[in-house]
Amino acid sequence: MTAIDELSCNDTEDSDQMELPSVLVVDDSPVFRLIVSNLIRTSCGYTTFTVGNGREAVEFLKEQTPSMVLTDLHMPEMDGLELVEYVRENHQSIPIVLMTAEGSEDTALRALQSGAASYVPKKRLKSDLGEILQQVLHASRTDRRKQQLLQSLSHRDSMFVLENDTNLVPLLIAMFQEELTATELCGSANRTRIGVALEEAMLNGIYHGNLEVSSELKQQGNAFHDLAERRRILAPYSSRRLHVRCQLTPEKVIYTIRDEGPGFDVANLPDPTDPANLERPSGRGMLLIRMFMDDVRYNATGNEITLEKKRDVAK
Numbered sequence: 001m002t003a004i005d006e007l008s009c010n011d012t013e014d015s016d017q018m019e020l021p022s023v024l025v026v027d028d029s030p031v032f033r034l035i036v037s038n039l040i041r042t043s044c045g046y047t048t049f050t051v052g053n054g055r056e057a058v059e060f061l062k063e064q065t066p067s068m069v070l071t072d073l074h075m076p077e078m079d080g081l082e083l084v085e086y087v088r089e090n091h092q093s094i095p096i097v098l099m100t101a102e103g104s105e106d107t108a109l110r111a112l113q114s115g116a117a118s119y120v121p122k123k124r125l126k127s128d129l130g131e132i133l134q135q136v137l138h139a140s141r142t143d144r145r146k147q148q149l150l151q152s153l154s155h156r157d158s159m160f161v162l163e164n165d166t167n168l169v170p171l172l173i174a175m176f177q178e179e180l181t182a183t184e185l186c187g188s189a190n191r192t193r194i195g196v197a198l199e200e201a202m203l204n205g206i207y208h209g210n211l212e213v214s215s216e217l218k219q220q221g222n223a224f225h226d227l228a229e230r231r232r233i234l235a236p237y238s239s240r241r242l243h244v245r246c247q248l249t250p251e252k253v254i255y256t257i258r259d260e261g262p263g264f265d266v267a268n269l270p271d272p273t274d275p276a277n278l279e280r281p282s283g284r285g286m287l288l289i290r291m292f293m294d295d296v297r298y299n300a301t302g303n304e305i306t307l308e309k310k311r312d313v314a315k
Helices: 030-044 054-063 080-090 105-114 122-140 144-150 168-183 188-210 215-219 223-231 284-292
Strands: 022-026 047-051 068-072 096-100 118-121 156-162 242-248 252-258 295-298 304-310
Touching: 022 030, 022 054, 030 047, 030 068, 030 122, 047 054, 054 068, 054 080, 068 080, 068 122, 080 096, 080 105, 096 105, 096 122, 105 118, 105 284, 118 122, 122 168, 122 188, 156 168, 168 188, 168 242, 168 252, 188 242, 188 252, 188 284, 188 304, 215 223, 284 304
Parallel strands: 022 047, 022 068, 068 096, 096 118
Antiparallel strands: 156 242, 242 252, 252 304, 295 304
C-alpha cells in the first residue's frame, strides 16, 4: 500500500470534531493522483491520501478511516465498482465519490446503484470536484449530541419555507438526517445518499425553479453563480420561496419540495438513468435523486418534486 500525499487542511469544522476532513484518492496513475490531490487541497483544503487501486484501498481502510473515498472506476487488481461494493459491506459510514470518463457510463451507474454517494466527470474535475466533495461531506455528518433526545422521535410532519439562500440547505438536511439516524430508518450509507438527493432537489428548486438559472451556464465559467446572485435581489425572483415538507413515520420518509417558479414540462425531462446522459452538465441531480430514492414524482406543472424512501430492509 502507498500513501504518497498527505496535505494539510484549512477547512473549518465543529470544535468537537476530532479529525479534519480527509479524502482517499484511488487511481492507478501516480501523476493523476497527484493532480487530483493538489486540486482537492486548493479547492477545499482537505487532507488527502492516495493509493493505486481498490486492493490497496482495502488495506488502507483496515488501518485508517478517511472522511470519504474518491475513486476511479477502471483499475487493475480491484476496480472501482468492486471497491464500492466492499465499502458498502464493511465501512458504511464512509461515502464514495466516483470519477467517471466517457466509456465508463454503464459501470458508473452500477456503482451508484451499489452504494456510491455521488460522481464527478473527469473532464469537469477542475470546476466541480470541490463543490461535490463538500456536498457529500455535509451529507455524511451527524451531530451525536442530539441523538439521545431524538431517540424518542416516532412520527413527524414538518414544513419549512426558505428564502433563496443556499447556505440554509445543508443545515436543514442535517436536521433531517439526525431524525433518520434517531429513528434508525436507514444506515449511514443511505443516510448520506438521501442527503445528497435532498440537496440536489433543493438546489434545483432554488437555482432552476425560483431563480430560473439554466444549468447550461455552468459551462461558461462563473456565469451560472453570477446570474443567480443578481437574481436573488431582483423581482420577481427575490420574492419566491422554497417550500420543504418532511413526513416521517417508522416505515418511511417523504420529502416534498416545491418552488414558486414557472415550472417545466415534465414530459420533456430526459431519462437520467440512460448512460448516454451521464456526462451531460444537466440532469446530474435527477440521476442521483432517482438512484438514491425509492420513488420520485413531479406534480403536473413541474415545480414540485416528491421523494420517498422506505425503511431499510435488514439483511
